[in-house]
Amino acid sequence: xxxxxKIKINGKINKIYDKTKLSDLIKNLKVPLKKxxxxxxxxxxxxxxxxxxxxxxxxxxxxxxxIGGG
Amino acid sequence: xxxxxxxxxKKKFNSRLIVGTGKYxxxxxxxxxxxxxxxxxxxxxxxxxxxxxxxxxxxxxYIDPKKITYLPNTAGCFNSDEALRTLRLAREIxxxxxVKLEVLGDKKNLFPEMIETLKSTExxxxxxFKVMVYCNDDPLMAKRLENVGAAAIMPxxxxxxxxxxxxxxxxxxxxxxxxxxxxxxxxxxxxASDATIAMELGCDGVLVNTAIAKAKKPFEMAKAFKNAVIAxxxxxxxxxxxxxxxxxxxxxxxxxx
Numbered sequence: 001x002x003x004x005x006k007i008k009i010n011g012k013i014n015k016i017y018d019k020t021k022l023s024d025l026i027k028n029l030k031v032p033l034k035k036x037x038x039x040x041x042x043x044x045x046x047x048x049x050x051x052x053x054x055x056x057x058x059x060x061x062x063x064x065x066x067i068g069g070g
Numbered sequence: 071x072x073x074x075x076x077x078x079x080k081k082k083f084n085s086r087l088i089v090g091t092g093k094y095x096x097x098x099x100x101x102x103x104x105x106x107x108x109x110x111x112x113x114x115x116x117x118x119x120x121x122x123x124x125x126x127x128x129x130x131x132y133i134d135p136k137k138i139t140y141l142p143n144t145a146g147c148f149n150s151d152e153a154l155r156t157l158r159l160a161r162e163i164x165x166x167x168x169v170k171l172e173v174l175g176d177k178k179n180l181f182p183e184m185i186e187t188l189k190s191t192e193x194x195x196x197x198x199f200k201v202m203v204y205c206n207d208d209p210l211m212a213k214r215l216e217n218v219g220a221a222a223i224m225p226x227x228x229x230x231x232x233x234x235x236x237x238x239x240x241x242x243x244x245x246x247x248x249x250x251x252x253x254x255x256x257x258x259x260x261x262a263s264d265a266t267i268a269m270e271l272g273c274d275g276v277l278v279n280t281a282i283a284k285a286k287k288p289f290e291m292a293k294a295f296k297n298a299v300i301a302x303x304x305x306x307x308x309x310x311x312x313x314x315x316x317x318x319x320x321x322x323x324x325x326x327x
Contacts, residue, residue, distance in 0.1 A: 010118040029121050035130050036119055037162035042155075044162050062118065064159050066129050068100055069115025069145050070090030070230065070257075070279035 005057040016055060023050035029063070036065045074303065076275050078252050079168060079200040079221045081139075083110040086269070087299045088141065088254065090279025094288070097132040103282055104133060107292040111139045113170055113277065115146070116156045116163075135164065141202065143170040148183065150190040157194060168221070169194070170256075172204040180230040180257075184211050188218065195219035204256050207241040209248060216251055223251050224277065227268065228258025231280040235264040239271060246272040262291070262298035269302025270310075 003018040009029075016025060022045065026033060038045045039062040040053065055061075075082040089109040094100035104112055112133060120126050133140075142160030144153040150173065157169045171190055175183030182205055194201045195218060202222035203215050212223050225245060228234035236242060236255065246253055255268040256277040265276045278295055285291035 010121060012121075030124055031119060031121070032128070035128060035163065037116075037159040039159065044158055047162070062159075063121065064116050064163075065119050066114040066140060066142065066160075066163065067117045068091035068094060068097075068129060069117075069143055070092045070113055070277075 005055075007055055007057070007059045007061065009061045010063060018056070019054040021051050022053040022055060022061075025055065025061075026050060026063075031063055036063050038063050074307070076252065078202065081168070083139070084108075085110045085296075085299075086275040086303055087265070087295055088113065088275055088277040089282060089292070089295075090277065091129065091133065092145075092279055093283035097127045097129065099288060100283070101132040103288045103292040104138065106289050106296070107282065108296045109138070111141050113141045113143045113145075113279070116142055116144075116160050139168065140164075140166060141168060141170050142166050143204075144172050146174070147172065148174050148186075150186040150193070153186070153190045154193060157199060158197075161199070167198060168200045168202070170202045170204060170224070182206055182226070184208070188214055191215055191220050192218040195221075202252075202254070207238050207245065209241060209244045212245045213248060216249055220251065222254055222274075223249060224254045224256035226257040227255050227264065230257040232258050233260030233281060234258055235260050236267055236271075239267070242268070242271050242273065262294035265295050265298040266302035266305070269299055270306050272306055275299070 004015045005018045006013055006015055041060050076086045085108045087107055087109050088111040089104055089107050090113045091100050144156045147153040147156055153173050160166050173183045173186045174180050191201050191203050200221040202224055203220045204224045207225040227236040252274040254275040254277055255273050259265055259278050259281050268276045282288055282291045
């Protein structure tokens, strides 16, 4: 069985399989890619290159979108 | 007659009223108020996606960014790094370059932290952003923002959400006289007449959120602000009469019986 690792998504700890592709994670989370921006360890990720990124232990992911504000 | 558009960074907008999308009871209410206000630009905030509740409505499903210009803001940022991070992410969502910079300095009065604001304006402009800058009503600071490349100067009327109206008309007028950049009153308006006053001072537009969203009847207030901005602009362009201390009768003296 594949090893599970801990990562943080939007400040919360999640357990995922080691070397999960970022594109697969986003797909599993059912996040509408066109309406969000993604940061991996404080670096903005090019949304076209998500399938080239393998997640590793303690990665910190931020997924943001627009909400109402003044 | 030449069309009187609001022009920001060479982009033309029909309405001089910019509205915020925060503090509404629901997305439906927010979308309808925006529609009634006639605004072409709305401010939006950048926040974490709620991954555990996927049914939560998304702003973009209610307000179409193809029809209304989204103006991402940095509300809630208290230093330059946070503001830069937020706007770079906003740009990544869909290529937004026109942004509203707001770096706050105090959690209670929400006044802008102007040193950080100035620093951020300069960096963002160099990165290709068109930065509309929330600032205090200080003419010297407004000048410095202009010098580092701000796309619009947006002084507060009063503290954010306070509803106090324009507290320092003189400063706003001095800023108006010194700059050709779009001057937009941002924050602190309480009622429609406050927007008229801003426009009569020669401002290019106003940004309103709380005064509409938290009014007892937000839709009616949205309409009132729309009309108030139009009235104020027309009044400004019409050239007001001089103020005098003594009276001057409106009816002719000739032919009095």
